[in-house]
Amino acid sequence: MWVKLCCLLLYFLALFVLARVFEAVAWYESGFLATQLVDPVALSFRKLRTILECRGLGHSGLPEKKDVRELVEKSGDLMEGELYSALKEEEASESVSSTNFSGEMHFYELVEDTKDGIWLVQVIANDRSPLVGKVHWEKMVKKVSRFGIRAGTFNCSSDPRYCRRRGWLKSTLIMSVPQTSTSKGKVMLKEYSGRKIEVEHIFKWITAHAASRIKTIYNSEHLKEEWNKSDQYRVKIYLFANLDQPPAFFSALSVKFTGRVEFIFVNVENWDNRSYMAEIGIYKTPSYILRTPEGIYRYGNNTGEFISLRAMDSFLRSLQPEVNDLFVLSLVLVNLMAWMDLFITQGATIKRFVVLISTLGTYNSLLIISWLPVLGFLQLPYLDSFYEYSLKLFRYSNTTTLASWVRADWMFYSSHPALFLSTYLGHGLLIDYFEKKRRRNNNTDEVNANNLEWLSSLWDWYTSYLFHPIASFQHFPFDSDWDEDPDLFLERLAFPDLWLHPLIPTDYIKNLPMWRFKCLGVHSDEEMLETFQDSESDSDSENKEVFSSEKEGSEDDELNMFHRRSEGEPRCGVETCSCANKYCHHEPYERKARSYGSYSTAGDMEPDWSAWPSEMLHCTECVVCLENFANDCLLMGLPCGHVFHQNCIVMWLAGGRHCCPVCRWASYKKKQPYTHPQPLSNDTPS
Numbered sequence: 001m002w003v004k005l006c007c008l009l010l011y012f013l014a015l016f017v018l019a020r021v022f023e024a025v026a027w028y029e030s031g032f033l034a035t036q037l038v039d040p041v042a043l044s045f046r047k048l049r050t051i052l053e054c055r056g057l058g059h060s061g062l063p064e065k066k067d068v069r070e071l072v073e074k075s076g077d078l079m080e081g082e083l084y085s086a087l088k089e090e091e092a093s094e095s096v097s098s099t100n101f102s103g104e105m106h107f108y109e110l111v112e113d114t115k116d117g118i119w120l121v122q123v124i125a126n127d128r129s130p131l132v133g134k135v136h137w138e139k140m141v142k143k144v145s146r147f148g149i150r151a152g153t154f155n156c157s158s159d160p161r162y163c164r165r166r167g168w169l170k171s172t173l174i175m176s177v178p179q180t181s182t183s184k185g186k187v188m189l190k191e192y193s194g195r196k197i198e199v200e201h202i203f204k205w206i207t208a209h210a211a212s213r214i215k216t217i218y219n220s221e222h223l224k225e226e227w228n229k230s231d232q233y234r235v236k237i238y239l240f241a242n243l244d245q246p247p248a249f250f251s252a253l254s255v256k257f258t259g260r261v262e263f264i265f266v267n268v269e270n271w272d273n274r275s276y277m278a279e280i281g282i283y284k285t286p287s288y289i290l291r292t293p294e295g296i297y298r299y300g301n302n303t304g305e306f307i308s309l310r311a312m313d314s315f316l317r318s319l320q321p322e323v324n325d326l327f328v329l330s331l332v333l334v335n336l337m338a339w340m341d342l343f344i345t346q347g348a349t350i351k352r353f354v355v356l357i358s359t360l361g362t363y364n365s366l367l368i369i370s371w372l373p374v375l376g377f378l379q380l381p382y383l384d385s386f387y388e389y390s391l392k393l394f395r396y397s398n399t400t401t402l403a404s405w406v407r408a409d410w411m412f413y414s415s416h417p418a419l420f421l422s423t424y425l426g427h428g429l430l431i432d433y434f435e436k437k438r439r440r441n442n443n444t445d446e447v448n449a450n451n452l453e454w455l456s457s458l459w460d461w462y463t464s465y466l467f468h469p470i471a472s473f474q475h476f477p478f479d480s481d482w483d484e485d486p487d488l489f490l491e492r493l494a495f496p497d498l499w500l501h502p503l504i505p506t507d508y509i510k511n512l513p514m515w516r517f518k519c520l521g522v523h524s525d526e527e528m529l530e531t532f533q534d535s536e537s538d539s540d541s542e543n544k545e546v547f548s549s550e551k552e553g554s555e556d557d558e559l560n561m562f563h564r565r566s567e568g569e570p571r572c573g574v575e576t577c578s579c580a581n582k583y584c585h586h587e588p589y590e591r592k593a594r595s596y597g598s599y600s601t602a603g604d605m606e607p608d609w610s611a612w613p614s615e616m617l618h619c620t621e622c623v624v625c626l627e628n629f630a631n632d633c634l635l636m637g638l639p640c641g642h643v644f645h646q647n648c649i650v651m652w653l654a655g656g657r658h659c660c661p662v663c664r665w666a667s668y669k670k671k672q673p674y675t676h677p678q679p680l681s682n683d684t685p686s
Contacts, residue, residue, distance in 0.1 A: 004340040008333070011427045018423065019409045034081030034408070035303050040069045047083065048072055054086040054308055056147055056207060056248020060200040074242050076286045076307035077300060081408075085308065085415075089146070096145045098137075099152035104162040107154055111176050112187050116258055118149045118210060119176040123168045126156050131171040132197060139199050144206065147252040147309055173202065177209055178258055203248075210251035217266045220276045226264065227280060227291075234293055234391070235320050236262045240277070241286035242269045249309035253316065260320045288312075290319075294392065297399050304408025314407050318398040320391065323378065327371060331364075336424075338363045343428035346439055504658050508668045513616070513637045514646055517629045518608040617641040623661055624648035640665035 027033050040048060048068045052059045055075050062068050072078060101107045101121070111119045122137060124130045130153075132140060141151040154174075156163035163169075173192035190209055194201055217223045239246055246265040254263035268274065268285055281296060282289065288299035288307070299305055305315060317325055341359040345352045377383055397403060413420045607629075609618055616637040621628050622645040629635065629645075636646040642662045644652075649661075658667045665671060 001337075003344065004337045007340045007344070007427075007431055008337045011336075011424065014427060015413065015420075015423060016405070016409060019405075019412060022412075032080050034079065034084070036080045038078045038080055038083055040072045040078060043069075043083075047087065050086050050090050051078060051083065053143070054082075054089065054146065054249075056250075056252070056309075057243075058200060058204050058207070060204075074286060075247055076241075076288065079306055081304065082306035082308055082311075085306070085310075088415075096142050096151075098141050099150070101152055101154040101158070103159040107162075110150075110152070112189075116178065116256055118206075118252065118255055119174075120144055120149055120151045120206065121174040121176070122151075122153050123163070123172050123174055124153065124155045124157075125163065125169060125171045126160055128171045131173060131192075132202070136197070136199055140202060143199060143203060147248050148256060149206065149252065175206060175209060177213065178255060207248045207251060208245065210248065210255065211245045211265075214246055214251060214254050215262070215264045217264060218270075220271065220273055223266060224276055234388075235260070235395075236264060236291045237299070237316075238264045238266055238289040238291065239286065240266045240268055240282055240289065243267065243286075244269075247307075249307075249312070252309060253312060256313070257316055257320070260322070261316055292319075292395050294395055302401055302404035304404055304411060310411060311407075314411060315398075318403065318407060319395050321394065323375065330367060330371075334363050334367050335360065339424075340428065340431065343432040344435055346432075346436055504668060506654060509650065509653055512639075512667075513613045515611055515613070515635055517631065517633050517635050518611050519631050520606060520608050612643075613637060615641055616643050619643050622648050624652055638665070638667050639669060639671045641671070 023033060043051075045065045045068065048065065049059055051072050052068065052075075057071055057075055059068055059071065062071065099110065101110070107121075111121060120140070122130055122132060130137070144151060154163075156168060175190045175192070176187050177190065178187055192202065192205060194205060215226075217226060239250055244267075245251075246263075250263060250265070254261075257263075268277075277283075290297040290299055299312070299315065300307065304311060306312075338359045339356065342352050342356045345355045378387065607618075607620065612618065619629075619642070622643075624644050625648050627645075634646040635643050636649050637643045638649070638660050640660045640663050642660050644661070652661060653667055659665060660667060
C-alpha cells in the first residue's frame with residue numbers, strides 16, 4: 001500500500017512539473033501568462049460578447065462595441081486564462097441533452113426534491129405544441145448549462161392527471177429555485193409569463209429570479225451594518241460592482257452553496273460617498289472580496305482565480321467543503337492508488353487484472369467502512385468545535401499561492417481528460433519497467449510466467465487450501481506461482497486419508513542455504529584410495545542403515561525450479577580430493593544423530609570449512625546417494641544442520657518428504673543454530 005501511495009505522490013508531482021512546463025512553453029510562444037491581464041479595448045466584438053456570455057451578463061440591447069467593453073470592465077478584470085477558456089468553450093460543439101420526465105414521481109425526485117440547484121422545465125400540454133421550438137430550446141439548454149442550470153421536458157401526455165392538478169393546461173416554461181437561504185430548504189416553482197419567446201429574454205428572466213435570492217446593498221450605511229454583523233455564516237463573499245444585477249454565475253453559485261457561503265451584492269452605481277469602502281480596504285471596483293473569521297481575501301489576485309463559474313466554484317469548494325466533496329476526493333485518490341497495482345504486479349496478464357480487481361474491491365470496501373464511523377462522529381454535538389477548527393485549517397491552507405496553483409492545475413487537467421489519462425498510463429508503464437528490471441536483478445522467475453502457468457498455479461493454490469488443512473503456523477512466502485503438478489489434486493482423491501495429508505508449498509526451498517564444496521588441497525590417487533579403503537566398511541554400513549529407513553514410495557518425476565536451475569551440473573566432479581573421506585568420529589546431536597567434520601589422518605588436507613554456513617554440521621558424504629562430496633560440487637543444507645548434494649535433497653523434498661533424511665526434522669521449520677565445539681589442542685608448549 002505504501003509503495004502505491006508513493007507512486008501516486010510521484011505522479012502528482014510529475015503533473016505539477018508538467019503544468020509548469022506548459023506555462024513556460026505558452027509564455028515562450030505567445031509572450032503572456034495565464035494570469036496576465038487583458039485590455040478589453042484590444043479585443044474584438046465577438047470575443048467581448050463571448051466573455052459576457054460566460055459570465056452571464058445580457059448584451060442583447062448593446063449593439064456598440066464600446067458598450068459591450070464597458071460591461072466587461074464593470075463585471076471584473078479579464079485574464080488571459082479566462083479568455084482562452086471562454087473561446088475554447090465556445091468552439092466546442094458538444095450538444096447538451098435535456099432530461100425527459102416520465103411522470104410525477106420522476107419530476108418530484110429530480111426537481112422538487114433537489115434543494116441545491118436550479119431547473120428549467122418546458123411543459124408540453126396535451127395536443128399542444130411546445131412553447132419554445134426545438135432549435136431555440138437546444139440553444140437555451142446549452143446557454144443555461146454553463147451556469148449549472150439543468151433543463152428538462154415534461155410531456156403531459158405521460159401523466160395528464162398531474163398536469164391538471166398543477167394547472168398546466170397550456171404549454172409553458174417552469175423554473176425551480178430554492179425558496180429559502182438554508183440548506184435543503186423548500187423549492188418554489190415559477191412560471192414564465194413573458195410574451196417574447198426568445199432565448200435572451202428567457203435567460204434574462206432566469207437570471208433575474210436567481211439574483212433575487214442574493215442580498216443586495218445600495219448604500220454605505222447598509223454596508224456598514226452588514227459588514228459588522230455576526231450571524232450564522234462564517235464565510236461571506238461580496239461583489240462590489242457598478243451593475244444593475246450580479247452576473248449569472250454569481251447567482252448560480254449562491255444557489256449551489258446555500259447554507260455554506262453567503263453571497264452579497266454591493267451596488268455602488270449611485271454612491272457619492274465611498275469613504276467606508278476605503279476604511280474596510282476596498283479601493284477599486286469591481287472587486288470580489290471573501291470575508292472569513294481569519295480576515296479578508298481578494299479573489300482574482302492568484303493563479304487560476306478567474307471571473308467564471310468553474311474557477312470560483314473550485315475556490316469555494318476548497319475553502320468550505322461538504323462531507324460529500326471530501327468523500328468523492330478520497331474515492332478518486334483511493335482508486336487511482338489501486339490502479340497502480342496493474343503496473344506494480346509482474347507476471348501474466350490475467351494475474352495483473354485479477355490482482356487489480358481484488359485491490360479495487362478491497363480498497364473501496366475499506367474506504368466505505370472507514371467513512372461510516374466518521375459520518376457518525378460528525379453528527380455528535382460536542383464535535384462542532386472540531387468541525388470549526390477543521391474548516392479553519394482548510395481556509396488557511398487553501399488561500400496560499402501553492403493552493404491556487406493546485407486548483408489551476410486541477411481545472412487544466414480536468415478540461416483535458418485525454419492528457420490526464422495518457423500521463424497516468426505513461427507513469428504506470430515507467431513503474432512497470434523499473435519494477436520488472438528490479439525483479440529480474442533479483443532472479444524472480446514470476447516475471448516470465450504466462451497466463452496458462454499462472455492459472456494452473458492459481459488452481460493448485462485453490463485446491464490446496466480448499467481440500468487440505470494448514471500444515472504449520474510458520475510464515476510461508478505467498479508470492480510464488482505454486483509450480484507443483486496440476487494432477488496432484490486428482491491423485492490425492494484416491495487416498496482415503498485425504499484430510500490427513502497436508503499439502504505443503506515448496507517455496508521455502510529457495511531460501512535454504514547453498515554453497516560450493518571446496519578443499520584446501522588435492523592429494524594423490526594412492527592416498528585417496530588408501531584412505532577410502534580404510535573407512536569404506538564403516539561408512540557403508542552406517543549410511544545404508546540410515547537410508548533404508550527413509551525409502552518410501554516412488555519419487556516424483558518433475559522437480560521444482562531449483563532443480564531445473566541446477567540441471568546439468570555434475571553432482572560429483574571428476575577430480576576428487578583427499579578430504580572426501582568417511583566420518584571418523586561422532587558428536588551428540590539431537591537423538592544421537594551424527595555430526596560430521598573430522599578427517600582421518602593428520603597428513604590429509606581438510607575441507608575449507610570457512611565457506612560453510614555457521615549453522616551447518618561438517619560432513620563429507622551425502623546420505624541420500626551415498627557418495628562423497630567432490631571438489632566444487634553444489635551443496636544444500638537443511639534447518640537441522642545436515643548437508644546433502646543439492647540435486648539429491650531437492651529431489652527428496654519435491655517428492656513430498658518435507659523432513660531431513662537423517663534426523664526427521666521438518667525441512668520448513670527453523671531450529672536453534674548449532675554451534676561447533678572448540679577443538680582441544682594436543683600440542684604441548686615447547
